[in-house]
Amino acid sequence: MFSLEKLVSIIQAWLQSTLGDPWAFIVVCILVGLAAITLFAILGLMLVYMERKVAAHMQIRLGPNRVGPMGIFQTTADTLKLVMKEGLTPDGADKFLFNLAPFMVMIAAMLILAPIAFAKNFQIWDISIGVLYVAAVSSVAVIGILMAGWSSNNKYSLIGAMRSAAQIVSYELSAGLSILAIVILSGSLRISDIINSQADGWWIIKGHIPVIIAFIIFIIAVTAETNRAPFDLAEAESELTAGFHTEYSGMKFALFFLAEYINIFIGCAIGATIFLGGWMPFHIGNWEAFNHIMDFIPSSLWFIGKTVFLIFLIMWFRWTFPRLRVDQLLNLEWKYLLPISMVNLLVITLMAIMGWYL
Amino acid sequence: MIEELGTNDQGDMIINVGPQHPSTHGVLHLVITLHGETVKKVEPHLGYIHRSIEKMSESLSYRQFSYVTSRMDYLSSHINNHACALTVEKGLQIEIPGRAQYIRVILDELTRIASHQLWWGALAMDLGAFTPFFYSFREREMINEIMEETCGARLTMNYIVPGGVMFDIHPDFQKKVKHFLKEFKSKIHEYNELVTGNVIFQNRTKGVGYISKENAISYGMTGPSGRGSGFICDVRKLHPYEMYNQLQFDEITEEGGDAFARYMVRIREMEQSMNIIEQLIDNIPEGDFLAKTKAVLKLPKGDYYTRVETARGEFGVYIISEGGTTPYRIKYRSPGFSNLSALNDMSVGGKLGDLMATMGTLDLVIPDIDR
Amino acid sequence: MTNEELKMKLEELFPGSTFEEETQWLTLNMEAEGFKPVAQQLRNNESFNFDFLFCLTAVDWKTHFSAVYHLTSTALRHTIVIKVKIDKNDPAVDTVSDIWRTAEFHEREAYDLMGISFTGHPDLRRLFLEDDHVGFPLRKDYEDPINMIKL
Numbered sequence: 001m002f003s004l005e006k007l008v009s010i011i012q013a014w015l016q017s018t019l020g021d022p023w024a025f026i027v028v029c030i031l032v033g034l035a036a037i038t039l040f041a042i043l044g045l046m047l048v049y050m051e052r053k054v055a056a057h058m059q060i061r062l063g064p065n066r067v068g069p070m071g072i073f074q075t076t077a078d079t080l081k082l083v084m085k086e087g088l089t090p091d092g093a094d095k096f097l098f099n100l101a102p103f104m105v106m107i108a109a110m111l112i113l114a115p116i117a118f119a120k121n122f123q124i125w126d127i128s129i130g131v132l133y134v135a136a137v138s139s140v141a142v143i144g145i146l147m148a149g150w151s152s153n154n155k156y157s158l159i160g161a162m163r164s165a166a167q168i169v170s171y172e173l174s175a176g177l178s179i180l181a182i183v184i185l186s187g188s189l190r191i192s193d194i195i196n197s198q199a200d201g202w203w204i205i206k207g208h209i210p211v212i213i214a215f216i217i218f219i220i221a222v223t224a225e226t227n228r229a230p231f232d233l234a235e236a237e238s239e240l241t242a243g244f245h246t247e248y249s250g251m252k253f254a255l256f257f258l259a260e261y262i263n264i265f266i267g268c269a270i271g272a273t274i275f276l277g278g279w280m281p282f283h284i285g286n287w288e289a290f291n292h293i294m295d296f297i298p299s300s301l302w303f304i305g306k307t308v309f310l311i312f313l314i315m316w317f318r319w320t321f322p323r324l325r326v327d328q329l330l331n332l333e334w335k336y337l338l339p340i341s342m343v344n345l346l347v348i349t350l351m352a353i354m355g356w357y358l
Numbered sequence: 359m360i361e362e363l364g365t366n367d368q369g370d371m372i373i374n375v376g377p378q379h380p381s382t383h384g385v386l387h388l389v390i391t392l393h394g395e396t397v398k399k400v401e402p403h404l405g406y407i408h409r410s411i412e413k414m415s416e417s418l419s420y421r422q423f424s425y426v427t428s429r430m431d432y433l434s435s436h437i438n439n440h441a442c443a444l445t446v447e448k449g450l451q452i453e454i455p456g457r458a459q460y461i462r463v464i465l466d467e468l469t470r471i472a473s474h475q476l477w478w479g480a481l482a483m484d485l486g487a488f489t490p491f492f493y494s495f496r497e498r499e500m501i502n503e504i505m506e507e508t509c510g511a512r513l514t515m516n517y518i519v520p521g522g523v524m525f526d527i528h529p530d531f532q533k534k535v536k537h538f539l540k541e542f543k544s545k546i547h548e549y550n551e552l553v554t555g556n557v558i559f560q561n562r563t564k565g566v567g568y569i570s571k572e573n574a575i576s577y578g579m580t581g582p583s584g585r586g587s588g589f590i591c592d593v594r595k596l597h598p599y600e601m602y603n604q605l606q607f608d609e610i611t612e613e614g615g616d617a618f619a620r621y622m623v624r625i626r627e628m629e630q631s632m633n634i635i636e637q638l639i640d641n642i643p644e645g646d647f648l649a650k651t652k653a654v655l656k657l658p659k660g661d662y663y664t665r666v667e668t669a670r671g672e673f674g675v676y677i678i679s680e681g682g683t684t685p686y687r688i689k690y691r692s693p694g695f696s697n698l699s700a701l702n703d704m705s706v707g708g709k710l711g712d713l714m715a716t717m718g719t720l721d722l723v724i725p726d727i728d729r
Numbered sequence: 730m731t732n733e734e735l736k737m738k739l740e741e742l743f744p745g746s747t748f749e750e751e752t753q754w755l756t757l758n759m760e761a762e763g764f765k766p767v768a769q770q771l772r773n774n775e776s777f778n779f780d781f782l783f784c785l786t787a788v789d790w791k792t793h794f795s796a797v798y799h800l801t802s803t804a805l806r807h808t809i810v811i812k813v814k815i816d817k818n819d820p821a822v823d824t825v826s827d828i829w830r831t832a833e834f835h836e837r838e839a840y841d842l843m844g845i846s847f848t849g850h851p852d853l854r855r856l857f858l859e860d861d862h863v864g865f866p867l868r869k870d871y872e873d874p875i876n877m878i879k880l
Contacts, residue, residue, distance in 0.1 A: 059492040155373050159395070159710070229486055230558055238381040238484045239710050322559045323486025325711040326395055405857030410842075413866055413877075575780050575803055578831030589803065591781075596806070661810075663753060663784070663799065674784050676797075687867075689786040689797075699834040728857065 004119040004300050032124055036113055043265055044258035045075040050308075051261070051315055058319040079254060087250035090153060097151035102248065102255035104144030109262040111137045115191045116269050119279050119300035123192065130191035131183055134270055135176050138225065141263065142168040145227075145234065148256070149244040160243025163326055164234030168225055170333040175221035177341040178214040181348045182274040185211070195278040202277035208356075210347045215275045217341050222267035223314055224329070226260060230321035231329060238323075268310035272303065276310075279303040370398055377406045381484045381714045384724030388701075395709045400702045408728040415688040420446050420655040421520065423685065427675075428514035430692060431726035433473040434668040436465050436509075439518040444599055445664040445675045446520040449657035455646040458522030459600045464535065464638050465508070465517065467631040471542070472501040473669035474624045474631075477721045481621070482553050484718035485562050490553055497545050500538045504531065520655060522648035535639050539632050546628060554625065563617040567704040567716030570615060577703070578696035581671025582627060583720050585611045586620030593667040607634050620719040656683055670694055670721055694726040735807060738776060743767060749812075754799075756810040764813050765823035771800060771809070772828045778802045779809065782825070785835035787843040789869045793817050794845055798825070815845060824850040842867040 011031075015024040049064070049072060056063025064071030089095055115130035117123040127133055142165055149161020183189055185207060186197035197203075203211050224231040235243030245256045272278060279299035283291045324332065350356075371392045377385040385406035391399040411430060415423040424442030428435035440462055447454060454462075479494030502512045507528040509517035517524050528534075553559050569579070574587040584591045592609040594602040610626045612619035657679035664675045671693025680686040697720045705713040732755045739746050739757065749756035759767065771779045784799035794815040801808040815822050824847040826833040836847040837856040844865035847853060855862060864871050 055488070059489050060496060061492065155371055159371075159392075163395075232486065236486060236711070238486060238714055241379060319489050321487060322482060322553075322556060322562060323711070324558055325562060325709055327709060328558075328561055405859075408857040410866055412842075572780075573830070576830040578781065578783060578829070580783075591803070661752060661756075663810075665783075672783060674799075676784060676786060676799075678788060687786075687788045689784065691784040691786075691799075695834060695838075696831050699831055703830075 003298060004122040008122060036110060036124070039113075040110065040258070040262055044261050045079065047261040047265060047311065048075045048078075048257075050311070051318075054312065054315045055319050058316075082254040083251050085250035087252045088247075090247050092153035093247065094151035094153070097147045098247075099252070101144050101148035101151065102252045102259070104147060105141050105259040106144075106255050106262075108137060108141040108144060109259045109266065111140070112266045116266070117191055117195060117273060117278050118303055119298070122279075122300070126190060126192050129189045131179055131189045131194070131270075131274070134266075135172070135179060138175075138263075138266070139168065139172050141259070145244050148248070152244070152247040154247050156240040156242070156246045157244050160234045160236070160240045160246070163236075164227060164244060166326075167227070167231065167233060167329060170330060171221040171224040171231075171337075174217050174333060174337045174341050175225060177338075177345055178218040178221065179270070179274060181211065181214040181341075181345055182207075184345070184349055184352045187352075191273060191278075194274055195280055198277040198280050199283075201283065202275065202280065204275045207348070208351070210344050210351060211275065213344050214341065214348070215271070217337055217344070218271055218275065219310070219313065220337065222264075222271060223317055224333075226263045226267055226314075228260075228264065228314055229318040230323050232318075232323060233326055233329060236323055264311055264314060265307065268307045268314065269303075271310050272306035276306045277302075278306075368393075375713075381717065382724070383480060383722060386698075386722065386724050386727070390710075390713070392710065397705050397708055397710060397713050400705050400713065402698055402701065404728055406728065407725050411729045412688050412690060415685060417684055419683050420657060420685070423688065424518070424520075425516050427690065428516050429725060430690065430729055431668055431670060431673070431694065431723050432513055433476060433723055434469050434670065434673075435513065436469040436505075436515045436517065437666055437668040438673060439516060440466060441664050441666040441668075441673050441675045443518045443520045444666065445662050445677050446655060446657065448664060449660070449662045449677070449679065450520070450651070450655060452521050452649050452651060454600075455522055455649055456643045457645045458647050458649070460638050460642045461523050461527055461647065462518055463600050463602070463605075464635055464642075465505075465515075467634045468501050468504065468535070468538075469515075470669045471628050471631050472498050472505075473721075474628050475501075477624060477669075477718075478549060478553070481715075481718040481721075482559075484714045485559060487553070487556075487559075490549070493545075493548065493552065497538075497542055500534075500541065504534050504538065507531070507534070519648070521651040522646070524648070526647045527642075532639055532642070535635060539636060539639075542628075542632065546625070549625065554621070560618065562711070562715055563621055563719070564614075566617045566708060566712045567620075567719065568616045569700055569704050573700070573703060574615070577700035579671070579700055580696065581667070581669070581693050581721075582610075582623040583620055583697050584671060585609070586623045586719070587615040588613045591672060593665045593672050597665055599664070599666060605634055605637055617715045617719040624721070654683055656681060657685070665691075668693060670723065670726065671697060690729055692726045692729060694720075694722050694724075695729075698722055698727055731807075735777075735809065742770060742774075752810070754808045754810050756812060759811060759813045761813055761815050761822045764811075765825070767811075768798075768823075768825050768828055771811075778805055780804070780829075782829035782831055782835075785825075785832055785839065787815075787839040787845050787867075789843060789867065791869055794820050794843065796822055796839065796845060820845040821848055823848050826850055841865075844868060 015027055019027060053063045064074035067073040067077050089098055112134050114125040115127050115133055145164045146161050149157040182194060182203055185203060186194045188194060204215055227234045245253055248256060279302050281294040281297060281302055283294060373390045373392055375390055376382040376387040387403040389401045389403060390397060411426050414426055424439045427438040427442055431438055475494040475498045479491035482490035506512050508531055509515040569587050571588045574584050574589045580591045588611050590611060595609045607630045610623050610630060612623050659679055659681040662677045666673050673693055674691030676689040677685045678687040705716045735755050736748060747758045771777045779800035779802050781801045781803050782798060783801055787794055787796045796813045796815060798811040813822055824836055826836055836850055839845050840847060840853055841855045841857050842865060
């Protein structure tokens with residue numbers, strides 16, 4: 001059976017035996033870094049392609065179908081075009097911040113990759129405060145967006161950045177509270193512990209209605225945090241042309257664009273990990289045969305499958321709903337989602353204490 | 359840095375929306391004073407596509423001048439041509455054959471439906487939903503095909519000429535129109551499910567861009583925008599032309615006065631237009647499609663004013679003739695121009711997003727405003 | 730009200746009014762002086778109640794200008810046309826933008842293209858053309874050899 005865990009341990013053992021202690025570690029770090037960057041590039045391209053195909057099929061058209069079979073190289077071609085374009089910096093802009101901003105957004109997105117478990121025992125850094133780390137680092141991205149909006153010296157960008165800041169800071173709360181619900185149930189902040197606690201059933205199944213509520217709130221919050229429609233106020237193109245990245249062009253724009261998709265991936269990966277069991281296969285009670293077949297599917301596929309399903313959900317939202325207004329957006333968070341998730345958290349705590357879950 | 363960003367002395371931001379902006383649907387330029395997100399003032403700057411059609415028409419003959427009007431409100435070009443032809447026919451007292459009248463009215467109503475379809479998609483786009491745009495174009499394409507077959511053009515028709523219509527209808531015309539009606543009946547239901555019933559859409563439009571009936575009349579808002587405030591102004595009912603007085607249809611009015619009311623008027627109007635076409639399509643009389651007219655038309659000295667109902671409201675053609683072959687002065691009363699003048703009143707106090715909803719439900723076509 | 734009743738009422742209220750014959754709607758000819766009170770009467774008098782100004786335009790008659798107002802009453806369903814004669818050398822007439830709001834834009838258009846200044850208009854600037862444009866295109870004597878194509 002294919003397993004990323006075995007592959008990694010073979011490579012590590014070989015490096016250890018040929019290079020010795022300090023060097024093997026350094027080479028592993030470099031390899032992980034390279035793998036992360038490659039993953040980012042591939043993820044970005046794949047998700048953009050997926051979005052275009054999903055959008056096309058919802059809009060009764062075909063989507064990209066010329067470059068390569070089924071148009072799979074379309075996004076590669078687009079990225080190449082963007083790389084070759086001149087990255088303009090407006091005269092009135094704060095040049096240092098303007099050029100730094102896209103990298104800030106990208107780096108923030110990359111950092112969250114560390115604690116994500118892509119397969120069984122396949123994780124860059126199984127940090128003991130995994131979930132807390134994710135919640136903390138994901139809010140760093142807003143600084144990049146604020147920098148971009150402010151330094152562009154463009155009023156549309158400024159409004160977009162302010163909206164984005166208000167939005168991300170608000171929805172961070174609900175996202176955090178709904179993650180906390182699972183932390184209470186599983187009793188650990190460590191990602192691997194959370195996954196292992198779901199060996200006998202995913203939380204969304206064994207956590208009953210309160211966890212489903214937490215899951216729905218989490219999905220809404222992720223959609224809002226990644227600035228996706230119907231919460232795409234930061235770049236609302238019918239109001240602010242392109243919002244905070246109005247003045248960006250070429251590769252700097254592409255970085256924002258890719259970071260958006262990476263953020264979606266990460267948000268959905270976290271959702272898949274804590275609510276849908278991460279790489280844990282789907283098991284039903286004591287149906288031994290069924291469970292064996294499920295175990296036969298590689299754990300990496302389980303993880304990717306769940307994540308892509310959540311990404312598809314978020315894309316579905318985008319191509320269906322109109323955009324909210326800025327005050328309605330904040331009302332939704334502060335008047336509805338936050339109180340609901342607080343009460344929900346209480347209920348879940350009660351559940352955890354009384355052991356009212358499967 | 360705030361000083362550099364272009365603010366006034368109260369610290370409000372002044373933003374140029376347009377002339378190139380995704381939701382102005384053309385080259386409309388709005389200078390908006392924003393206090394945070396709240397709109398304090400909207401000032402339209404026009405003229406980016408002003409071609410002075412009125413001046414141009416002064417040197418065009420009575421057969422030629424209606425062609426330019428297709429380029430004004432390009433979404434109801436057919437109805438514009440109709441108004442021009444009616445004015446000339448009124449001046450020369452030409453009797454229009456029955457067949458031509460039927461064809462004219464059917465095409466008028468098809469144009470109205472097509473225009474409302476495009477508006478529906480564009481409004482959803484203004485509010486951030488992309489998909490409806492493609493749905494509306496799917497149905498609009500069917501109308502465009504009918505137009506193409508019959509008139510030879512898809513957008514600027516130039517099909518109606520003084521005395522009737524330019525050619526006879528295509529043999530497939532009736533079949534295709536009936537097919538369209540059958541298809542579109544079920545699609546309107548889809549429109550309602552996709553957009554009208556959506557909670558976010560209703561929140562974005564209800565209570566937004568309110569204008570009272572008195573103000574709507576004072577601003578001269580006509581068409582669905584005026585009727586959304588309860589202003590009874592359907593020219594087809596009040597001053598019937600062709601054979602609208604023999605047809606059974608309702609004038610749609612809503613009392614809300616907000617963006618949602620204007621939205622509902624247009625959606626319901628599409629149903630009424632289908633109703634009108636259904637009454638006519640099977641009864642197109644045989645006979646001439648074009649009355650015999652002189653080669654050179656000369657309107658007797660005097661004033662001629664014709665009002666018709668376009669998809670956007672009351673369109674007026676005012677011709678002052680001195681008896682020559684060209685008009686002495688032409689004035690086009692375009693509905694969009696008056697509707698736009700109310701925009702400031704409607705959007706002050708709302709959010710920036712509300713302005714887009716208001717503008718979307720006014721259904722502005724910029725060449726119609728600029729002429 | 731029918732045209733005859735309107736005519737009688739107008740003659741009673743404004744003695745010396747002149748009407749055009751054989752027109753589509755009742756057409757009242759006026760001088761620029763004394764137009765504003767008439768307009769106010771037409772809007773506010775209960776028996777007229779002309780609340781809908783559906784067309785406002787200006788015509789260059791070479792010897793003089795005239796501003797043409799098409800008014801209708803949405804309640805009483807009668808229509809009147811008022812033609813105001815304006816002096817060629819000093820083209821000015823009182824604004825009606827405080828009576829009918831739609832006139833605000835229509836008067837700006839007439840000012841822009843015909844050069845008639847509407848006294849008392851709150852914001853009389855050019856609407857379509859640039860602020861520094863010279864001349865008024867819809868006037869009969871307007872010549873622009875560069876941009877204008879004679880047909």
